[in-house]
Amino acid sequence: MSSLDDIKQMFFLECDELLEALNDGLADIEASMPTGALDPEVINAVFRTVHSIKGGAASFGLEAIVRFSHCFETVLDQMRAGKLPPDAENIRILQRCADHLADLVAAGRADQAPDTATSEPLVAQLNGLIGDEGRASAEPVQVPEPEPEPESDDDDLSFPPLAIPLGPEDLAAPAQMLYRIDVTASAELFATGHEPVHLFRELAGLGDLTVRADTAGLPDLETLVPETPYLRWRLELATDSGEEDIREVFEFVDTLATVNIEQVEPETSATIGPASASEAASAPRNPSAESENTPLPLTAAKQSGAAPPKTAAAEASAPAAKGPKSTVRVDLDLVDSLINIVGELVINQSVLTQSFSEANVANRADIGSSLDEYKSLALQIQESVMSLRAQSVKQLFQRMARIVRETSEVAGKSVQFDTEGEDTEIDKTVIERLIEPLTHILRNAIDHGLETAESRLAAGKSETGTVCLSASHRSGRVLIEVSDDGAGIDRKRVFEIAASKGLIAQDAQLSEAEIDRLLFLPGFSTKAAVSDLSGRGVGMDVVQSAIRKLGGRVAITSAPGRGTTFSISLPLTLAVLDGMVVDVAGQTMVVPITAVLETIRPTRDDVHMMGSTAQVIKVRDTLVPIVDLGLAFGYRSCGLTVTELVLLLIETEQGERWALAVDRIIDQRQVVIKSLEGNYGHVPGVAAATILGDGKIALIIDPEETAQMAERDLPAPAPLLTAIGE
Amino acid sequence: MSLKNSLSVMVVDDMSTSRSLILMALEQIGITNIDFCKDGQTALQKIAAKPVHIVISDYNMPGLNGLQLLKALRENKQTSRIGFILVSGKLDKEILSTGKKLGLNNFITKPFDTPQMKNCLQAVVGPL
Structure with missing residues (x-):
């Protein structure tokens, strides 16, 4: 039996779903505005969500929610009855109310005092929408009266008792x-x-x-x-x-x-x-x-x-196939501990595989096939467990829609917010940790990216700026993009500011991409006055580090006058990764396989020297700088002949290519990611570590960061490369 | 065998929170033979396959609302004698008088506690 507390927790979870449905419904109403073809069931559904939240809240004595949702629901009821038009202004108020209701629910969940100061003006606005007739019913929230005793009630609301037939013939x-x-x-x-x-x-x-x-x-x-x-x-x-x-x-x-x-x-x-008959009855x-x-x-x-064990599996699947999709709510901690255990299982599986092969028994048919089966089962369990954590980004996007609404209001800019790929699923933790960086990027896009209405009109654009948030799966990673159709990055200004702040040399030669990347430098801010919105003393460097902590990367592309796009590329999961296990000067390291475009065994003719130490390799008419991982990580002090090494061609988010040189490729396998940051902080070039089959620890490198690290050591690569390229 | 143990109840509510609250109250009263579902249509199917003594249904639901469910039950000879208790957020005379015309047996307003639910049930089925 569930206790009242359990049900209360369930209520808050259900509120998440209801609030999501509420936002969806309001968006539908908004979308139907131009055509005027509004499905009455949409308003009905919206009404029901608020009504359900109110009903649940009343059961747990959450007065602030009851009070507010009562006014909210009264207005929706009026709209449902056709007494209030669903026009832009009204929808805007309703959206703000939905946001506030979400805040009240969140406060209730956290056992915090509700923000009644915000409720009051909204309630006043809602009351303004309700005609006099409706106001009467909206007035003081009637804490529902105790239900009258049917016996003592003489009016026509009393009910005759029901004679319950309990005989079997009645129920047959x-x-x-x-x-x-x-x-x-x-x-x-x-x-x-x-x-x-x-x-x-x-x-x-x-x-x-x-x-x-x-x-x-x-x-x-x-x-x-x-x-x-x-x-x-x-x-x-x-x-x-x-x-x-x-x-x-x-x-x-x-x-x-x-x-x-x-x-x-x-x-x-x-x-x-x-x-007997009575027992049957x-x-x-x-x-x-x-x-x-x-x-x-x-x-x-x-x-x-109590089904016999042999049939248990079939019993479990049979009812699921019949009824509508049913769900079970599970404590996230349980899922997380399951993921950890599965991670250990995967490690254990590779340890076993290795010991069997060392014991020289892996080629015995029985052991080999059991091992294969174990491997495939472990993989299946892992995939299923991972999918437990996956969530669509829809709620995140809805939350961002709210940020856009609020920001555009404060900034006094008219913004159209588009979303794409709401159904894309990502790990729940990733979604949670995306809230802050995305909020920052979106505020930035509206505050800095979009021009004022006057400049937009002067530039021949529509007065309303567009900000688009999209999510998609791309080659084993998730790509999240925020793009605006604003003025684009003013590179000249960015350069000047960076130079004036001493972040770069006054005479530095930087490519466009490099100038754009200056935005991510700590302490960079282009707005003269710290604005109320995006400039809260944190810069884009915070965004970068937040994304990096998720194993992701963020990149900027910008076209003057046409807008700016922030691309965030994220791993699907935080727990495992497909890795290429390589040997670097006797050290075993792991390179994420998603980063590797191809592997090359270079011939002497392909490799060219740049200056005294730097080398490049010609890959299909482009010159790609070579980074010896052994040198980059200090595992050896002088470089080996490149032709003795294997090159892994990687590409950065900005499209730059690098060739990472390793001694040899050992294997390709799934590795469980063990973060180092808790103990070591961020180690440049190293994403995390993993435990290999033999129980040894190997570092998982961050190829892009490693390349950038090595780039700094190269003698002015960009101009030199161009010269050679020509 | 007592009425408590033999009484079979179907709880219909689209919101799992309020469904759970009703179920909890019924369990505390000591009623064990309880089934539940999320909407009126499913309730009708379930009841047709396995009749119950009492239906406790929310009023505000997608698809069939509480009164439409009551109407559908009363219109079918096989289910017309089933007791029906309506759960609603507020005491709405209009809903109740329509309900009464349709043959509603009792109602209860949210929020309720276990004794209130017990009283409400007893008024329909007798002492539990």
Whole structure:
């Protein structure tokens, strides 16, 4: 039994769904505004969400929510009745109310005092929308009166007591028939892979089934022939399906088993079991009432969960297939601990594989196949567990829609907010940790990115700026983009500011991409006055570090006069990664496989020297700088001949290519990510660590950062490269 | 065997919070034979397959609302004698008088506590 506290927690979870539906509904109403073709069911649904939140809140004494949602619901009721037009202004107020209701729910959840200061002006606005007639009903929230005692109530609202008929005849299902089915299987039936219990289970789907096995024919153990069937079954099925449906169940075995189907009068069922009439009445139509006759009550077993172990799996899947999709709410901590354990399982699996191969037994057929099966099962479990954490970005996007609304209001800019790919699923933790960086980027896009209405008009653009937030899956990663159709990055200004702040040399030669990246430098701010919105003392560097902590990268592209796009590329999960295990000067390291475009074994002709130390390789007419990982990480002090090494071609988010040189490629496998940041902070070039099959620890490198690290050591690569390229 | 143990109840509410609150109250009263579903249509199907004594239904639901469910039950000869208790957020005379015309047996307003639910049930089925 769940306690009131459990139900309260369930209420808050349900509120998340209801608030989401509320936002969806309001968006639908908004979208239908231009055409005026509004589906009344949409407003109905919106009304219901607020009503449901109110109802639930009342049960837990959450007065502030009850009070506010009451006014909210009254306005929606008016709109539903056609007394209030769903125009832009009204929708805007309703959206603000939805936002505030979400805040109130969040406060209730955190046991904090509700923000009634914000409620008041909104309630006043809502009351302004309600006509005088509606106001009467919206006025003081009636804490529902206790329900009147029907007996003492003389008016026409009292109800006559109901005489409850408890006899079996009253509850007998209308058109149910009782069938007796005798089944005798031939040896052939078992020999051809049929299993009576599956057939019986299918029958149980037609109605209430009891099964009894007739074991009389079973001989002593000495005389028993294992392949001879001795059992017979008598089944009784109460169902509204016809005999045809029953025959259909046995369709595939009709030549392999003798099946006699006989319709019996319902009365005879009472004589089958010794249950008295009163007992039958007390548990109508419950097969377990006849348990003295030791039948196997399939349906009863299903209800109590006491199904025989062999059938458990099928029992679990059968009901799911029938009804609508059902869900179970699970504590996130449980899922997380499951993920951790599965991570250990994956490590354990690779340890086992390695020990078997060292013990030289892996090629024994039995061990090999069990090992393969273990591997595939571990992988399946891992995938399923990971998908438990996956969530669509819809709620995140809705939350961002609110940020856009609020920001555009404060900034006094008219903004159209578009979203794409709301159904894209990402790890829940990633979604949670995206809130802050995305908020920052969006505020930035509206505050700095979009021009004022006047400049937009002067530039021949529409007065309303557009900000688009999109999510999509791209080659094993998730790509989230925020783009605006503003003025684009003023690179000259960015350069000047960076130079004036001493972040770069006054005469530095920077490419456009490099100038754009200056925005991510700590302490960079382009707005002269710290604005109320995006400039809260944190810069884009915070965005970068937040994204980096998620194993992601953020990149900017910008076109003058056309706008700016921030692209965030994220791993699908935080727990495992497909890695290429490589040897670097005797150290085992892991390179994320998603980063590797191709591997190259260079010939002397491909490699060119740049200056005294730097080398580049010609890959299909472009020159790609080579970074020796051994040198970059200090595992060796002088470079080896590149032709003895293997090159991994990688590409950064900005599209720059690098060739990482390693001694050799050892393997390609899934590795469990173990973060180092808790103990070591951020180590440049290193994303995390992992434990290999032999129990040793290997560093997982961050290829892009490693390349950038090495880039700083190169003698002015950009101009030099261009010169050589030409 | 007492009425408590033999009474079979169907709870219909689209919101799992309020459904759970009703179920909790019924369990505390000691009623064990309880089934539930999320909407009126499913309730009708379930009841047709396995009749119950009492339906406790929310009023405000997508699809069929509480009164439409009551109407559908009363219109079918097989289910017309089933007791019906309506759960609603507020005491709305209009809903109740329509309900009464349709053969509503009792109602209860949210929020309620277990004794209130017990009183409400007893008024319909007798002492529990």
